[in-house]
Amino acid sequence: MKWIHRCLIPAACSLLLSGCWSQKELNDLAIISAMGIDLKEGGGYTATLQIINPANVAGGLQGGGAGTNAPPVSIYTAEGDNIVATNRQATQKLPRIRYYAHTNLLVVSEELARKEGIELILDAIERDAEFRMTSVLVIAQGTTAGELVKVLTPVDKIPANKVIKNLRFAEQQRGEHVTMNVQDIIKDLTAEGKEPVIAGFIIEGDPKEGVALENTHQTEPPARIGLGSLGLFREGKLVDWAEGSAARGTVWILDKLKGTNISIDWEDKQDAVVYEVIRQNTKVTAKLKQGKPAINIQVQAEGNIGETRVQLQLDDPKVLLKLEKAFEKEIEAELITAVEQAQKAKSDVFGFGESIHRSYPEEWKKLKAEWHDAQFPELKVDVTVEAFIRRTGLRNNPHKRN
Amino acid sequence: MEKAKISAYQLFVMIVLFELGSAVLVPIASGAKQDAWIAILVGMAGGFLLFGAHYRLYRYYPEITPIQYMQKLLGKFFGKLLAFSYIVLFMYFAARVLRDFGEMLLTFAYVETPLFIVNAMLIMVVVYAVIKGIEVLARTGELFFLLLYLLAVIGFILIVSSGLIELTQLMPVLEEGWGRVLKVVATETISVPFGEAVVFSMILPYLDNKDSGLGAGMFGLFVAGINLSIVMAINISVQGVEILTRSQFPLLTTVQSIQMAEFLERLDVFFMVSVIIGIFFKVSLYFYAAVSGTAILFNIKEPSRLVYPLGLVVLFMSITIASSYSEHIKEGLGLMAKTLQPFFLVLVPVFLLGIAYLKNRKKQA
Amino acid sequence: MPSFFKSKKRKARKRNNQHSQPPEFCQVIHPSLADQLDYIRNKTGSSTDIVIRKASFDEKLGIRTAIVYVEGISDKKTINDFLIESIIKNRELHEKHPKRDPFDILLDEVVALGDVAVHHQWDSIFQSLMAGDTVILIDGFSKALSASTRGGEQRSIEEPGSQVTVRGPRDGFTESIGTNIALIRRRIQNPDLWNEMMKIGTVTKTDVAIVYIKGIAKDEIVDEIRSRLKRIEIDSILESGYIEQLTEEHVLTTFPTYYHTERPDMVAGNLLEGRVAIIVNGTPFVLIAPALFIQFFQSVEDYYGRADIATALRFLRILIFFISIIAPASYIAGTTFHQEMIPTRLLIAIAAQRETVPFPAFVEALIMEVAFEILREAGVRMPRAVGSAISIVGALVIGQAAVQAGIVSPAMVIVVAITAIANFATPSFTVAISARLIRFAFMLAAATFGFYGIILGLVMLTVHLTSLRSFGVPYLAPIAPVIPSNIGDTLVRMPMWAQKKRPKLVASDRNETRVGDNQKPKPDESRGMKRTSEKNGGQT
Incomplete structure (x- = not known):
């Protein structure tokens, strides 16, 4: 038996040495930070790949000098009939292996989202082992995905990171947008009685200026990426944009609001008191009323007073109670605006259908077929809001003004 | 049989690792949709009964393996035939598990690597372990058990703290009644993974304390069942039923969803470690049963001589049993689930127990 | 057939054994002193360190004696004071009792040393002579007397160089x-x-x-x-x-x-x-x-210091062991196979550093690791005065110049440094050195299969370790197999009062208990909340 042992060790070694199938050297990788997808004229897609130039991003010994003279990312575009073909076509120009594992941002143009819908492009991404389901997807609002991906940004050198961080912090502090990754979107698209909402990004200024490195060398860049509205979808297609309070109402109903500011009118003065929400909890429950489905939304919000523009006795709990009532009304109005807009767009982005499905699986079977066209737009929605003012900041009453 | 003794704790550990082995990797009971976790728990109850049957048989013949008592119960010819078919079955199962694993690696990380190479590497480690014998395997199990649970606890904390779990995804419970669940139990979970514990009837005779076998085995199945059920429930609540039923490797999808502090993300390797440990154990135990069974059946004095040729057989079997992953999975759910598994993992043990009971009752009378 | 050859060989070896001892060596001692001394001179080739001092014991009868010892390994002062002087001083003893056997007188009354033996054969004489004993030969007797005078120059008891502790005794073993x-x-x-x-x-x-x-x-x-x-x-x-x-x-x-x-x-x-x-x-x-394996991660100081700190240190040491095995391998696997698992920003930083590196990651790692091994080997063998030169060359050439030239990446230097420090920190040199060797195997596995290779390697290593035994005790005991009563002194070090049993597989089961019951120290009973409140309750 000894001879087998003796043969096995060289065999194992040769196996080891002949390996290296899936090996990719770091120097051979084109790390793609963002991918933009547009519709090509005459069918097919155009993909815009934002590739990181590591030496121009990282500081330290090697990158030091070059960092300021060369752009941190390079753009490659490619065309094809489907997503895989488009991306493979990019290799015609790329001297490296495309590497998607760090593609944290996926941009889809508004045109594509409206005309063809996002369902078809997601399959390749979901199937691919490299591509991450946690990549964030956004819509290029009023522009093409290619343009959006090309714009260079100050502060955050990699534009894809800037977009994601922008979205995440705006979500935390303003609450008019939701960060949606590919997995969330597929979950919503495939769920019965739920549609996704996806944030839109816009370019302020001239997109042509955005591609030059000079864009980042100015205190006020001529081209700037900023958050747009919240896109409402139906059957995978973008149908409407929700803005301002409607957008915030939508986020609120989705129970994804992390913090925001609400202002109310007080004694004939507009936007006189500002309420900073620091915590909220929203519950959506489905009910059957005489065989008809109805939705009940309960909101509990907690927060502080952030600003006052009128004289108020804030050290008086009774005043606070009055204020709370006013905030409750304001929030309720926002939620109702959001529901009305979604109902008009026939897009159940709140997942009301899903809650009915969970609570009344039998009834749902009957409602399912005509949910979007007939049932959802007519759905009765009750909103109850409870707002609590916990603190008023470092001062109680505002200082005297004349 | 080799000269070895294992403790009840070691048996418990091996059962847990074996049951978790490939079951955490591939989608089990996904036919039951969001009730998959219930189907696993019900299957576990069935697994208890089957393990009880193996244990009763072991108590009737505490010194010998099934290979030998099958001959006592069914006569020389039929006994040997049945024993031989079990050996082939063990090897087939080993090959299937190996294939599951190879496919997983090729799909998510080693796309360009040939399946043969990936499988060959693992079977080499398995061969090395099986040559060392059951005691070494059991002790290795004790170590890996700790490691696996450490990983599981860390993974669980990460998943919970990154806020991925939406328990509403598990609703509505039993949407289509018990029918769908029980169908899945009957065709899937009772035999795979719980009925697969038949392999431990080959290992029970090594126990140093005969009475502790039942408790250790049952507890092992219980722990494994609960864990599988929790894993499945987490998978469903993280991904939703729709993605889950389309996932080739649901746990991988769950692990990939973890995003914490911009640093703890893309933890595929985490997943790979736990899967390799589980798969290594499952293949090793099946393979060990096949090797020691062959040695007993054909009276071969030095079982380690068999390890290399049989290892090659398992390796080639794992490559040739299916041409695509879909075919491989369909085979598992079709032919296997409908004929082989119920017959060999459920019916035969019960039948053998019946004969043993009758024979021994006669003897006592 | 092969067995036939074997048995023949064995027979041949037996015969050789018999021949190996020359027949004259076993010869009985010749009674003549001159012959005896000749024989000794012959046998030792008149080596200069063999000292023969002749002295007469009874001048009248002319009983001559000779004292033989080996210079350097015997204690000269003892020989002079208790043998030579004593023999010369007691010359008249035999004259007083002429009937008594002079050999017995010598043995009983003259030799003033503890360990004395009588030899009848040359080989035992030479054995004790070579061990540092002094042999006394007397003319006319075919036997010899030996007295233990072992000594000579020896290293004194010093602090051991290989296992230094902060707390603990300072004495170390010597060569004797x-x-x-x-x-x-x-x-x-x-x-x-x-x-x-x-x-x-x-x-x-x-x-x-x-x-x-x-x-x-x-x-x-x-x-x-x-x-x-x-x-x-x-x-x-x-x-x-x-x-x-x-x-x-x-x-x-x-x-x-x-x-x-x-x-x-x-x-x-x-x-x-x-x-x-x-x-x-x-x-x-x-x-x-x-x-047992776990012993190599324990230090004596663990037992002298506090249990909680010792436990933390032991976990650290296991971590160190893993780092020294798989750190370079993980670097290779991470940068050539699993770039997805490196956080994006870190990946960009590493990629920027690697842009100019002309080698694949595996070759880069191999070069650096081998270079470091060379440095270390040089450092160990070098005279102390040159040692600092090596560290300068190592730090400047490898750490600084190679990075600035863009031949290796700074990240790789960091990895090598961590690995090296981890290796130095392993408490047992033997395990550290085997980790050094295994590390290269893991690097190879990582270069071909990435983390799959590393994990398979670790599985194989674990199987290997569990299959080892040291004198029948499984190498990984008491962790695998688990022995609950001994788990208190493995990775964790329980306090002394909680470690009641000796290692089960090692110690005899007749005497298992080390610590008595109720050894857990408690605060003075008169203190604490409970007691006071009881007292108050009693008063009111």
């Missing part, structure tokens, strides 16, 4: 077996501390002692060690490493199955756990068997 046994005996003052001496090595005749505590050590293990030592047939034992290599159970492994130490407190501690020590003359390194 007698001193070493005494150091242990001083710590365990108990008649049950037994030692058995044997001579191994056909040429060197080295003293080897088995030391154990009767009743605590397992008899089977002591017997096994004894029989393995008896089986040794070799010309020389120059260090305890010879014994280690000749009596190991597993040859194909890089892991040690003997523990070796220079510290008497460590040996004492291990003897009390039921282990057996093997002391070899001529080396301060004492072997301890059976050795």
Whole structure:
């Protein structure tokens, strides 16, 4: 038996040495930070790949000098009939292996989202082992995905990171947008009685200026990426944009609001008191009323007073109670605006259908077929809001003004 | 049989690792949709009964393996035939598990690597372990058990703290009644993974304390069942039923969803470690049963001589049993689930127990 | 057929053995003193360190004696004071009692030393002579007297260089077996501390002692060690490493199955756990068997300091061991296979550093690791004065210049440095050195299969470790197999009062308990909330 042992060790070694199938050297990788997808004229897609130039991003010994003279990312575009073909076509120009594992941002143009819908492009991404389901997807609002991906940004050198961080912090502090990754979107698209909402990004200024490195060398860049509205979808297609309070109402109903500011009118003065929400909890429950489905939304919000523009006795709990009532009304109005807009767009982005499905699986079977066209737009929605003012900041009453 | 003794704790550990082995990797009971976790728990109850049957048989013949008592119960010819078919079955199962694993690696990380190479590497480690014998395997199990649970606890904390779990995804419970669940139990979970514990009837005779076998085995199945059920429930609540039923490797999808502090993300390797440990154990135990069974059946004095040729057989079997992953999975759910598994993992043990009971009752009378 | 050859060989060896001892060596001692001295001169080739001092014992009868000793290994002062002087002073003793046997008078009354023996054969005379004893020959007797005068220049007891501790005794073993046994005996003052001496090595005749505590050590293990030592047939034992290599159970492994130490407190501690020590003359390194894997991550200081801190340190050491094995391999796997698992920003930083590196990651890592091994080897062998030059060359050339030239990436230098420090921090040198070797295998596995290779390697390593045994005890005990009563002294170090039992697989089961019941220290009962409130309750 000894001879087998003796043969096995060289065999194992040769196996080891002949390996290296899936090996990719770091120097051979084109790390793609963002991918933009547009519709090509005459069918097919155009993909815009934002590739990181590591030496121009990282500081330290090697990158030091070059960092300021060369752009941190390079753009490659490619065309094809489907997503895989488009991306493979990019290799015609790329001297490296495309590497998607760090593609944290996926941009889809508004045109594509409206005309063809996002369902078809997601399959390749979901199937691919490299591509991450946690990549964030956004819509290029009023522009093409290619343009959006090309714009260079100050502060955050990699534009894809800037977009994601922008979205995440705006979500935390303003609450008019939701960060949606590919997995969330597929979950919503495939769920019965739920549609996704996806944030839109816009370019302020001239997109042509955005591609030059000079864009980042100015205190006020001529081209700037900023958050747009919240896109409402139906059957995978973008149908409407929700803005301002409607957008915030939508986020609120989705129970994804992390913090925001609400202002109310007080004694004939507009936007006189500002309420900073620091915590909220929203519950959506489905009910059957005489065989008809109805939705009940309960909101509990907690927060502080952030600003006052009128004289108020804030050290008086009774005043606070009055204020709370006013905030409750304001929030309720926002939620109702959001529901009305979604109902008009026939897009159940709140997942009301899903809650009915969970609570009344039998009834749902009957409602399912005509949910979007007939049932959802007519759905009765009750909103109850409870707002609590916990603190008023470092001062109680505002200082005297004349 | 080799000269070895294992403790009840070691048996418990091996059962847990074996049951978790490939079951955490591939989608089990996904036919039951969001009730998959219930189907696993019900299957576990069935697994208890089957393990009880193996244990009763072991108590009737505490010194010998099934290979030998099958001959006592069914006569020389039929006994040997049945024993031989079990050996082939063990090897087939080993090959299937190996294939599951190879496919997983090729799909998510080693796309360009040939399946043969990936499988060959693992079977080499398995061969090395099986040559060392059951005691070494059991002790290795004790170590890996700790490691696996450490990983599981860390993974669980990460998943919970990154806020991925939406328990509403598990609703509505039993949407289509018990029918769908029980169908899945009957065709899937009772035999795979719980009925697969038949392999431990080959290992029970090594126990140093005969009475502790039942408790250790049952507890092992219980722990494994609960864990599988929790894993499945987490998978469903993280991904939703729709993605889950389309996932080739649901746990991988769950692990990939973890995003914490911009640093703890893309933890595929985490997943790979736990899967390799589980798969290594499952293949090793099946393979060990096949090797020691062959040695007993054909009276071969030095079982380690068999390890290399049989290892090659398992390796080639794992490559040739299916041409695509879909075919491989369909085979598992079709032919296997409908004929082989119920017959060999459920019916035969019960039948053998019946004969043993009758024979021994006669003897006592 | 092969068996036939084997048996023939064995017979041949037996015959050789008989021939190996020349017949004249066993010869009975010739009664004439002149012949005796001639024989000694012949046998030793008139070596200059053999000193022969002649003296007459009874001048009237002309009984002549000769004192023979080897200079350097015997204590000259003892020989002068208690042998030569005593013989010369007591010349008239025999004259007073002429009827008595002069040999007996010498033995009983003249030689003023403790350890005296009578020899009838040359080989035993030479054995004791070469060990440092003094031989006294008397004309007309075919036997000789030997007195123990072993001594000479020896290294004094110093602090051991290989296992330094902050807290703990400062004495270390020396090259002398007698001193070493005494150091242990001083710590365990108990008649049950037994030692058995044997001579191994056909040429060197080295003293080897088995030391154990009767009743605590397992008899089977002591017997096994004894029989393995008896089986040794070799010309020389120059260090305890010879014994280690000749009596190991597993040859194909890089892991040690003997523990070796220079510290008497460590040996004492291990003897009390039921282990057996093997002391070899001529080396301060004492072997301890059976050795378990976990022992190599423990330090004596763990037992002297607080339990919680010792536990934390032991976890650190296991971490260190893993780092020193897989850190470079993980770097290779991470940068060539699993770029997805590196956080994006870190990946960009590493990628930027690697842009100019002309080698694949594996080659880069290999170059750096080999370069470091060379540096370390140079540092170990160099005279102390040149040592600093090496560190300058190493730091400047490899750390600075290579990075600035863009030949290696700074990240790789960091990895190599961490690996090296981790390796230095491993408490046991033998395990550290085997980790050094295994590391290269892991690098190869990582270069071909990435983390899959590393994990398979770790599985294989674990199977290998669990398959090892040291004198029948599984190497990974008490973790695999789990022995609940011993788990308190593995990765965790429970406080002394909580470690009640000796290691089960090592120590004899007749004497398991170490610590009495209720040894947990408690605060003074008169303090604390509970007591006061009770008192108050009683008063009101």
